[in-house]
Amino acid sequence: MTSGGQAQIGNVDLVKQLNSAAVYRLIDRQGPISRIQIAEHSQLAPASVTKITRQLIERGLIKEVDQQASTGGRRAISIITETRGFNTIGIRLGRSDATLTLFDLSGKPLAQEDYALPERTQETLEHALFNAIASFMEQYERKLRELIAISVILPGLVDPVNGIIRYMPHINVNCWPLVANLQARFNVTSFVGHDIRSLALAEHYFGATRDCADSILVRVHRGTGAGIIANGHIFLGSNGNVGELGHIQVDPLGERCSCGNFGCLETIAANSAIEKRVRHLLSQGYNSVLREECGIHQICQAANRGDALATEVIEHVGRYLGKAVAIAINLFNPQKVVIAGEITEAEKLLLPAIEGCINTQVLKAFRKNLPVVRSELDHHSGIGAFALAKRAMLNGILLQHLLEG
Ligand SMILES: [Zn+2]
Incomplete structure (x- = not known):
């Protein structure tokens, strides 16, 4: 991750690293937490926990806080992470x-x-x-x-x-x-x-998928891409790249894609494609509050206010997006699907269109209790x-x- 030297890390050092990480993780995720609780959850010897927490305190990464009354009547000191330094x-x-x-x-x-x-x-x-x-x-x-x-x-x-x-x-x-x-x-x-x-990964740590180990995030922006979180980790494969959802063919007679193939999802579900479609429909004479010069934000706003053309355009994108998302669900069986991108401003139209596809194209057992939600962090550059x-x-x-x- 930082250098090739990581591969040669000695076993003793690796064990040290993993044990320190286990303690830090527990404090980060479950703090305030006592040393006794850390030992119980990590199954490390209490002496190891004492040693590691001492190192972390000396480095300023954790700190002791108020004492909590433990069940045995003895008072145990709790620990939380120190993040400001x-x-x-x-x-x-x-x-x-x-x-x-x-x-x-x-x-x-x-x-x-x-x-x-x-x-x-x-x-x-x-x-x-x-x-x-x-x-x-x-x-x-x-x-x-x-x-x-x-x-x-x-x-x-x-x-x-x-x-x-x-x-x-x-x-x-x-x-x-x-x-x-x-x-x-x-x-x-x-x-x-x-x-x-x-x-x-950020959604998994701090956002919409904090509560689940397996999730799929799909983002519509210049193109369409996905991130798959499997068992709490980004699923990358040996090539380091998995999730090119935008190049799933959704329309065999569709537009030529930047990748050279035809009818890829991102020829439909990308901001520029959405804007182009609106311009095309307007030039055909369809009635709308939208004018030739409009971006994804104006299209979403018009759809939210009930404009028929904008509504149809958003739902059209949702149906194609839903088709690709349904394939991804059948492959990965996630616990939650997160949609990100400017288009989620029209989530009330977009998400039901995606859910409609999921309900008809995903294995019944996989779509039970499967929330499709808007990203909580997309705006957070x-x-x-x-x-x-x-x-x-x-x-x-x-x-x-x-x-x-
Ligand atoms: Zn493509």
């Missing part, structure tokens, strides 16, 4: 811009800035991005306590294990070693991830990037760096 920078790298957010370790955004990045080569983009990071750090120096991670999310094909960008939709990249370069320049543990997959740092705390990789550093 540590920061991460989460970066959402788009096609022509980047949003940088300074987080504390609870995921609270402390500052945010947008930077225009119109660069068209890997080298110039990296240069401009690193300059943006440097100036962001300088600008918010007073808010910065201890910077423990920089994470970047982006569209494209990402190898998160080796920290390499293999493909970006708008520029040619040549196995871009972004993580290694970030770490060399800023001397901070760094992570990269796919934007939608990372958003799915960079939260997916923060989720990558959070994951590294919970699985012990970043945590161990901090304890040893």
Whole structure:
């Protein structure tokens, strides 16, 4: 995740890392919690729990709080995480811009800035991005306590294990070693991830799918993509990329897709395709409150106010989206489906259209008690990037760096 050296980690060190992570995870997820409870839940020896919590306290990552009365009459000290002394920078790298957010370790955004990045080569983009990071750090120096991670999310094909960008939709990249370069320049543990997959993980940690281990998030924006959370982890496969829902063929005689095939979902369920369809219908003379110049936001608003054309357009997208989502449900049997993207502003029309497909195209046992909900974090730029740092705390990789550093 941070370097190839992780693979050679010694067994003793690995056990240490896993035990520290188990304790930290319990405190993070269930705190305030006592040492006795931690020992019970983790099945670690009480002496190990005492030792690990001492290290975590000394590092400032956890703290003791009020005493709670235990059943035996003895009072046990409870422990919670300490999040204010540590920061991460989460970066959402788009096609022509980047949003940088300074987080504390609870995921609270402390500052945010947008930077225009119109660069068209890997080298110039990296240069401009690193300059943006440097100036962001300088600008918010007073808010910065201890910077423990920089994470970047982006569209494209990402190898998160080796920290390499293999493909970006708008520029040619040549196995871009972004993580290694970030770490060399800023001397901070760094992570990269796919934007939608990372958003799915953020929903699992802090949002709509906190209550379930298996979920699917589908986001409609420039295209359509999905993130699959299986047993609490992003499902990536050995190639590091799973969830190209947008290239499921939903219309055999449909439009040509950017991928070269015909009738892919994202030729219908993408903001530009939706806007194009509205323009086309208006040019045919259909009646609507919408005018030629309208974006996805205006279309959703018109649909919410009952405009017949806008309503039909949203439901049309919902039916095709639903067809692909139904396939994904039959494959992965999730506990919840999350829909993200600007189009969810018309959720009252969109979600029932998707649910209609699920009800007729999904195995009965799989669709029982299956909520389809709107993303809780989509508007929260960079939260997916923060989720990558959070994951590294919970699985012990970043945590161990901090304890040893
Ligand atoms: Zn395609």
